[in-house]
Amino acid sequence: MNCPYCSHGEQKVLDSRPARDGDAIRRRRECEGCGRRFTTFEEPEKPRLYVIKSDGSRQLFDREKLLNSLLLACGKRPVTAERLEAAVVNIERDLMDGAELEVSSSDIGEKAMDELFELDSIAYIRYSSVYRAFDCPGDFAEIVRRMQKDARKKRATVV
Structure with a gap:
């Protein structure tokens, strides 16, 4: 995944916790290129409805x-x-x-x-x-x- 600000490919995860009633993981990241922080959500791929x-x-x-x-x-x-x-x-x-x-x-x-x-x-x-x-x-x-x-x-x- 690339940084949404500078497109650098390396980040470190600062915090991970369950989100959306346990259906996803919220990760707080910091870009190693520009130092800015951003949040990502990780969730399993659901079948298409x-x-x-x-x-x-x-x-x-x-x-x-x-x-x-x-x-x-x-x-x-x-x-x-x-x-x-x-x-x-x-x-x-x-x-x-x-x-x-x-x-x-x-x-x-x-x-x-x-x-x-x-x-x-x-x-x-x-x-x-x-x-x-x-x-x-x-x-x-x-x-x-x-x-x-x-x-x-x-x-x-x-x-």
């Missing part, structure tokens, strides 16, 4: 696309970047645990909604409105009614 789109086309799974869609739904909401990153990790792990290396975009959307349901109700509604293509106020009212019903069920089982 393909997404089957609604039109039947296939494309590689893009975790950044998923993260950006969750960020958009959580805009101006009290959901931290760490919680969203954890949600993406959960979704990815769930997808990779399956036997198939192809997954439908609808499966990813459902898993994203499940994660958002636990994180923030407003973000869940926002994501649902786009994912399920709401086209009238009644669609919003229906999802709010279902959420209220689920909340009552949860409270009843806690008591």
Whole structure:
């Protein structure tokens, strides 16, 4: 690996520690050429996961696309970047645990909604409105009614 600043090929590792819930190694390095420090992440190569789109086309799974869609739904909401990153990790792990290396975009959307349901109700509604293509106020009212019903069920089982 070459230094990102001067392209020198020799560095020394100053610190190594687990990262991303143990799925990667974070290494702090110092270039022996220019003396600048930088961080690298080392992780095992994962099998390629393909997404089957609604039109039947296939494309590689893009975790950044998923993260950006969750960020958009959580805009101006009290959901931290760490919680969203954890949600993406959960979704990815769930997808990779399956036997198939192809997954439908609808499966990813459902898993994203499940994660958002636990994180923030407003973000869940926002994501649902786009994912399920709401086209009238009644669609919003229906999802709010279902959420209220689920909340009552949860409270009843806690008591």
